[in-house]
Amino acid sequence: MVESIIEVTGLVKHYPLTQGILFKKQVGAVKAVDGVDFTLNKGETLGIVGESGCGKSTVAKMLVNLEQPTAGSIKYKGEDITKLSGRALKSVRRNIQMVFQDPYTSLNPRMTVGDIIGEPYDIHPEVAPKGDRRRKVQDLLDVVGLNPEYINRYPHQFSGGQRQRIGIARGLALRPEVIVADEPVSALDVSVQAQVINLMDRLQNEFDLSYVFIAHDLSIVRHISDRVGVMYLGRIVEIGRDAEIYDHPTHPYTQALLSAVPVPDPEAREHRERIILAGDVPSPTNIPSGCRFRTRCWKAQERCALEVPALAIPSEFRLTSGPAAHDSACHFAEEKQVVPPEEPPDDLAKGWE
Numbered sequence: 396m397v398e399s400i401i402e403v404t405g406l407v408k409h410y411p412l413t414q415g416i417l418f419k420k421q422v423g424a425v426k427a428v429d430g431v432d433f434t435l436n437k438g439e440t441l442g443i444v445g446e447s448g449c450g451k452s453t454v455a456k457m458l459v460n461l462e463q464p465t466a467g468s469i470k471y472k473g474e475d476i477t478k479l480s481g482r483a484l485k486s487v488r489r490n491i492q493m494v495f496q497d498p499y500t501s502l503n504p505r506m507t508v509g510d511i512i513g514e515p516y517d518i519h520p521e522v523a524p525k526g527d528r529r530r531k532v533q534d535l536l537d538v539v540g541l542n543p544e545y546i547n548r549y550p551h552q553f554s555g556g557q558r559q560r561i562g563i564a565r566g567l568a569l570r571p572e573v574i575v576a577d578e579p580v581s582a583l584d585v586s587v588q589a590q591v592i593n594l595m596d597r598l599q600n601e602f603d604l605s606y607v608f609i610a611h612d613l614s615i616v617r618h619i620s621d622r623v624g625v626m627y628l629g630r631i632v633e634i635g636r637d638a639e640i641y642d643h644p645t646h647p648y649t650q651a652l653l654s655a656v657p658v659p660d661p662e663a664r665e666h667r668e669r670i671i672l673a674g675d676v677p678s679p680t681n682i683p684s685g686c687r688f689r690t691r692c693w694k695a696q697e698r699c700a701l702e703v704p705a706l707a708i709p710s711e712f713r714l715t716s717g718p719a720a721h722d723s724a725c726h727f728a729e730e731k732q733v734v735p736p737e738e739p740p741d742d743l744a745k746g747w748e
């Protein structure tokens with residue numbers, strides 16, 4: 396049975412926009428996250444993808460309690476963590492850890508690697524009593540593929556990929572159940588990205604972890620995600636299993652994102668349709684009415700300006716059990732295969748011509 400570990404419902408984060416110096420007056424709000432729902436199942440990786448500024452980091456920060464939501468709930472094993480405080484909150488926080496985007500700025504340059512990785516033990520000494528810490532930190536270095544003798548070195552003595560391994564070791568220190576990784580490989584060279592993703596994949600099995608893995612590009616999360624959610628302007632617009640999103644996307648925004656993903660096979664690349672979106676992403680202070688994607692959508696019609704599309708299985712696919720039957724927030728959802736599969740199965744290829 397699939398067991399959920401985190402359930403996010405109606406999550407909202409609005410940052411007030413104020414005017415005036417002495418008498419601050421609220422004149423609007425940055426709607427960074429504007430109604431996000433998703434479930435993270437035990438042991439799975441949920442990829443969250445969307446362009447810069449769509450609210451991914453704000454979701455991540457709320458999951459690990461670095462930001463308080465404006466509205467909505469985050470349930471961890473059935474308990475709403477946004478309502479917890481004191482000891483109960485501390486114990487939940489231990490179980491949900493974050494790995495940050497930029498290993499160049501997220502590690503304190505004045506601390507040794509040993510102190511950086513062992514710092515979470517200051518808050519949770521019960522996990523590693525003082526005399527035991529050095530050995531625990533060395534074990535963690537070993538687990539992430541670094542030499543345990545490097546314990547007294549400083550971050551600048553490591554490469555970007557090694558620094559991200561240090562960030563991951565720190566995330567593991569308290570033996571969490573969930574890791575929220577906010578663009579963990581975006582700042583790394585392409586050649587190093589795969590190594591770090593493979594490491595995270597291995598650690599997931601070894602430590603029984605559930606991941607929320609954030610990226611701005613669909614190609615990065617493809618190989619690590621079991622399910623993928625696509626975000627646009629503070630909301631998830633489409634979510635489903637890996638193959639549903641990559642091979643049977645029904646939301647125009649997902650289709651546009653996929654059409655920009657690099658395709659290694661030259662022949663497949665030639666057959667791929669490029670969808671160029673018109674205009675820029677609107678400001679999160681001024682979200683379009685109805686469907687928030689409508690100002691850039693080539694399929695937009697009158698209804699799109701009037702009615703907010705719900706994130707649900709579109710009615711035309713509801714009775715089928717095929718891969719298009721997954722949640723998509725579009726009034727005119729339509730299956731479209733953007734990236735041709737490398738070896739298309741016969742029946743699929745026919746449906747395409």
Ligand SMILES: Nc1ncnc2c1ncn2[C@@H]1O[C@H](COP(=O)(O)OP(=O)(O)O)[C@@H](O)[C@H]1O
Pocket residue numbers: 410425426427428445446447448449450451452453454679
């Ligand atoms: N502390 C803040 N105050 C005001 N606006 C913010 C704050 N943090 C983020 N934002 C805004 O919220 C939106 C979403 O930001 P973010 O979650 O960082 O997006 P992403 O991680 O997808 O790039 C952006 O428009 C950003 O400028």
Ligand code: SF4
Pocket residue numbers: 646647648686687688689690692693694695696699704724725726727728
């Ligand atoms: S609801 Fe309308 S504007 Fe929004 S994605 Fe669908 S077709 Fe485009």
Ligand SMILES: [Mg+2]
Pocket residue numbers: 451452453577578
């Ligand atoms: Mg971000």
